[in-house]
Amino acid sequence: xxxxxxxxxxxxxxxxxxxxxxxxxxxxxxxxxxxxxxxxxxxxxxxxxxxxxxxxxxxxxxxxxxxxxxxxxxxxxxxxxxxxxxxxxxxxxxxxxxxxxxxxxxxxxxxxxxxxxxxxxxxxxxxxxxxxxxxxxxxxxxxxxxxxxxxxxxxxxxxxxxxxxxxxxxxxxxxxxxxxxxxxxxxxxxxxxxxxxxxxxxxxxxxxxxxxxxxxxxxxxxxxxxxxxxxxxxxxxxxxxxxxxxxxxxxxxxxxxxxxxxxxxxxxxxxxxxxxxxxxxxxxxxxxxxxxxxxxxxxxxxxxxxxxxxxxxxxxxxxxxxxxxxxxxxxxxxxxxxxxxxxxxxxxxxxxxxxxxxxxxxxxxxxxxxxxxxxxxxxxxxxxxxxxxxxxxxxxxxxxxxxxxxxxxxxxxxxxxxxxxxxxxxxxxx
Amino acid sequence: xxxxxxxxxxxxxxxxxxxxxxxxxxxxxxxxxxxxxxxxxxxxxxxxxxxxxxxxxxxxxxxxxxxxxxxxxxxxxxxxxxxxxxxxxxxxxxxxxxxxxxxxxxxxxxxxxxxxxxxxxxxxxxxxxxxxxxxxxxxxxxxxxxxxxxxxxxxxxxxxxxxxxxxxxxxxxxxxxxxxxxxxxxxxxxxxxxxxxxxxxxxxxxxxxxxxxxxxxxxxxxxxxxxxxxxxxxxxxxxxxxxxxxxxxxxxxxxxxxxxxxxxxxxxxxxxxxxxxxxxxxxxxxxxxxxxxxxxxxxxxxxxxxxxxxxxxxxxxx
Numbered sequence: 001x002x003x004x005x006x007x008x009x010x011x012x013x014x015x016x017x018x019x020x021x022x023x024x025x026x027x028x029x030x031x032x033x034x035x036x037x038x039x040x041x042x043x044x045x046x047x048x049x050x051x052x053x054x055x056x057x058x059x060x061x062x063x064x065x066x067x068x069x070x071x072x073x074x075x076x077x078x079x080x081x082x083x084x085x086x087x088x089x090x091x092x093x094x095x096x097x098x099x100x101x102x103x104x105x106x107x108x109x110x111x112x113x114x115x116x117x118x119x120x121x122x123x124x125x126x127x128x129x130x131x132x133x134x135x136x137x138x139x140x141x142x143x144x145x146x147x148x149x150x151x152x153x154x155x156x157x158x159x160x161x162x163x164x165x166x167x168x169x170x171x172x173x174x175x176x177x178x179x180x181x182x183x184x185x186x187x188x189x190x191x192x193x194x195x196x197x198x199x200x201x202x203x204x205x206x207x208x209x210x211x212x213x214x215x216x217x218x219x220x221x222x223x224x225x226x227x228x229x230x231x232x233x234x235x236x237x238x239x240x241x242x243x244x245x246x247x248x249x250x251x252x253x254x255x256x257x258x259x260x261x262x263x264x265x266x267x268x269x270x271x272x273x274x275x276x277x278x279x280x281x282x283x284x285x286x287x288x289x290x291x292x293x294x295x296x297x298x299x300x301x302x303x304x305x306x307x308x309x310x311x312x313x314x315x316x317x318x319x320x321x322x323x324x325x326x327x328x329x330x331x332x333x334x335x336x337x338x339x340x341x342x343x344x345x346x347x348x349x350x351x352x353x354x355x356x357x358x359x360x361x362x363x364x365x366x367x368x369x370x371x372x373x374x375x376x377x378x379x380x381x382x383x384x385x386x387x388x389x390x391x392x393x394x395x396x397x398x399x400x401x402x403x404x405x406x407x408x409x410x411x412x413x414x415x416x417x418x419x420x421x422x423x424x425x426x427x428x429x430x
Numbered sequence: 431x432x433x434x435x436x437x438x439x440x441x442x443x444x445x446x447x448x449x450x451x452x453x454x455x456x457x458x459x460x461x462x463x464x465x466x467x468x469x470x471x472x473x474x475x476x477x478x479x480x481x482x483x484x485x486x487x488x489x490x491x492x493x494x495x496x497x498x499x500x501x502x503x504x505x506x507x508x509x510x511x512x513x514x515x516x517x518x519x520x521x522x523x524x525x526x527x528x529x530x531x532x533x534x535x536x537x538x539x540x541x542x543x544x545x546x547x548x549x550x551x552x553x554x555x556x557x558x559x560x561x562x563x564x565x566x567x568x569x570x571x572x573x574x575x576x577x578x579x580x581x582x583x584x585x586x587x588x589x590x591x592x593x594x595x596x597x598x599x600x601x602x603x604x605x606x607x608x609x610x611x612x613x614x615x616x617x618x619x620x621x622x623x624x625x626x627x628x629x630x631x632x633x634x635x636x637x638x639x640x641x642x643x644x645x646x647x648x649x650x651x652x653x654x655x656x657x658x659x660x661x662x663x664x665x666x667x668x669x670x671x672x673x674x675x676x677x678x679x680x681x682x683x684x685x686x687x688x689x690x691x692x693x694x695x696x697x698x699x700x701x702x703x704x705x706x707x708x709x710x711x712x713x714x715x716x717x718x719x720x721x722x723x724x725x726x727x728x729x730x731x732x733x734x735x736x737x738x739x740x741x742x743x744x745x746x747x748x
Contacts, residue, residue, distance in 0.1 A: 052714050053716075091716075095670065096670050097671070098706075100666065101462060101707075109457075121568045125570070126670075128571050129589075129665030144568065189558065190559075192568075
């Protein structure tokens, strides 16, 4: 047997080649690629933290489509400060641990200018600490109260979608005036449901109404028959915010229990986002009302800028993809991606953003924003941004299910959702 | 050189290598390695119960999350500083292990898996239920002021990447050498013997229950340390870490790296992280690719990475 090892160095050419080959392989792997820093004429790199997999994948798919459509429009119109936008997408798996790892990847490997995009609250909150440590702007499209609570940090901003507290406060007056004053809340027994419970009760009380029962459904339940009889007979309105795959069972069992003589129903479309309203078992929803962030179905009186937005993102008149009518959109939330990207554009232009050294200026320029007029850049409607709590306020839509479609019956005002700020990010140092 | 000395040198070399990597790795990989080291400690704790003592638990997320919340809640609500908060996390996991262990160890095999799983689910649902304190699935961000560490009169911020890396390394090194000593001690040998033949050990006069309970408590204490360190180093505590996923992950890391090997959990955690990180750059179906890689690995290296190394080249590896 020939011994290839040599005296002295003890390494043969073959071993050396293997070693260098392996090292080159590792260096060429995506995780080790060195990314060049942006130049002044180079694209503005935006890291898109996307729910491509996990429980938020249905949202993520549409968030990505809207993002791509918006970026194409902005780039076709000359980009930002003469520079095109480049979107770098990473999947966060709708998981807070992976979400925070992805933030590090965006900042330290992809060297993006800022990060944007995610929806699920736990991913936003899980990512917030590392965002603050890396001092990189984080524009979220999440609708949670987390940013507005003042408990994150100066780099977290939500300028394109309203938060749950404002949404709940906005719809309470209409519910009290049109559906009834005695409300039973049915909500999932975790933070998302608890937020609705805690924000809705004072809101309806201020309208002369009352919550007659609060029925919390444990997250492990798959059948609701033992909870529905707990609804008091005096109930005028059932306010429901169930989410997840069991929502279809919930609605079906509610329908079987009440038949055609039950209380009024008011729900948040989050329960049925990306779910076709003509799905079997949802017939019981006919005549009921939903909150919508933006109408899923094309409305007869919609402004031209809404039509423009719907065509750009590829929505048919039923709110499904123009390529596949079974692919129902996340219409009530995804507009936030469009509007957030236009806010980023406006803030970069206002601050004269050149690169990461101007991140603080970018945040300050966003904080300085106030009124945002409805139009092509804000198709959901007029907005009012509160720089202190980094949160935007806007109009909400209340729609009724008629002939299996959602028809807008009321549009709330911005003032309906306003509340006293609980924090002030502008007082925090960068 | 005796096998024991060789093993000690290998472990020392690994710690030195990890120390050096702090200065050599690009920023992103350095940050990720901090996380991997903390999660490796979680896997090492699990390995003591599963790999050495043969207790297939599906409830270790509870111990990790007890550490996470023990440290996170005391830092967030009570303003405790790093050391007391870490101690609270450690104590929470250890106390829970005593209670869960006394009850769960009345069973074994599949029943043990189910009982531990039920304990963990109860804990998980409790974290969701007490939203007022935990913020449930959304979680809590620890304020930066709660993440300032005072050591020998010098103040360090856990938000500093180097401080974080070094503290993760210190924790990993302490646990690694402690477990190395433990598994080579008579207690460690007894655990392996219990794993191999519980009845025979009982017949020989060993208190099997006491040994298994001790192993579970030490295992949980290590996992809780990892949880407490994760909360304090990365500033977040959320219910997701108490979910079933975090009971299965350490099992996967240990199987991949090599059950009943001291270094295996580190290799398994590292491999799994980069398998996801690299494949997700190419395809959305990365879990399919990772799953396929895991199947191949188990087929060709049924004893995991470190297990295969021990079997083929380094029989003295502990």
